[in-house]
Amino acid sequence: MFGSLFTSLNPKTAFRISITAIFVFAVFGTADAVFAQKKFSKSYPAGKNVRLQLTNRTGTITVRGWDKETVQISAVLQKPIANLEPKNLSGTIVIDVVRDNKGRNEVGDVNFNIAVPYSSSVDIETRIGNLQVNNIQGGLVRAHISSEGDITLTNIGAANVSAKNVIGDIFYDGVFQPSGIYRFYSTQGNINLRIPLRSSFQLIATAPSTRSISLGSFSNASMRFVGTGRRVVGKVGEGSASVTVTNQQGSIALLRR
């Protein structure tokens, strides 16, 4: 019936109806996915030395330091069933999506965008998804991915930094504080550390082969290749910070900032 009606219309009208139908389908057909999302937003007054502890299941996490004594948490929950209950425990903001949703299926991605005072400590981990931390100068930055995802740490001045994943790249752009401890570990991904030329640290870098380790401007006479070149050990400057980089199947590069 509709076929005969459609052919009885003049071509111009039929074309307009088709375009309108496609537009309506495009808008309302995808609306289900858009409307299914849930947004979450909450702010906490915080001191300068607040600690953020976040454990996520899947999704991206972006944390940035800002010049306000407030922690602002924004999240987009892919599925409204997901439960999110941040807690403020005497100076530590705890968000545990894994514990809050234990035994629930189909929780979906939870994508976080969090702002914290720049002098905060940040301890984040997720099962799957990318992690980004920017402009954090507090005591600790810990970014762990249980499986795959890229870790990007930029403008970091923390004295204790740990980044770990299985598949995915790790990029660190920051300084090594005197007596600081820095650990980077990946099973399969590239680890790039961009640091000032005048950094002072002792390095233990281990990768599958000599050609997987690039010291760039930081190569010096104290650097020794051991274990058929799979490990580089040595000092840059006075060697006050301790830097351990391990890559099971990828490369390691030190870049001048």
Place this chain on the structure above:
Amino acid sequence: MNCENCQILISGYIDGELSPSESQSVSTHLAICLECAKLHEEFVSILGFCSEQLTEDSPPPNSQALWCRINNIIESEIAETKAQEALEPPVREKRGFWAGSLSFSRAQFVASFLAVAILSSLVTVVAYKNLTTPDDSLAGYETEPSVFDKMLAKIGVVDSPAERAKKRLEERKSAIEYWSQRVAKRRVDWDTDTRVTFDRNMGVIEKAVRQYTMAIEKDPQDEISSEMLDSSLNEKMELLREFSEL
């Protein structure tokens, strides 16, 4: 970290009260120690139950009978201990160590002195080798195993990298089986993306485990491969444990 320390810290770990390094140590230990992992799970489930039942007080059915049973068990244990004490023969008075007819010839004395000296030196060397951690300085990372190390490994006083790797594999076998079973139960509820991602990452880790196992088989003194194998096994257990929580 040993089990005792882990069990002291476990409560703080659950509440997020530990320092990052302590938390990391506990997390690593939980991945490799089945007993502590089970304890951790029990704590978490108890806390979960308590938080759900905060306002509801649910006394056990027939609490009077329960107390009666507890009382009976305690009384029977006390009676058993007393009976055992009564049955034990009285302890004979011990004679002094030098009271016996111990007499050594000069040669025997010198030989025993030398034996004690060699044994104590050996124990000191072995203890030093086994107890010093490579984190202390760069020295442990800079050198290849010395001839002395190799000799100690050959006579079986110190484990060679290959033997250490074998021991670690055996130690972790039961933990890996346990977590694998947990994952097998849980994965039916995961969405397709999670299943695919988990399998892909497990594949990468297992590839590393195979690679370094083969390297150690090729060169049993290969310290770096032994360390890398250790890291890969830790990664495998952490991946299993963390995904079993989903």
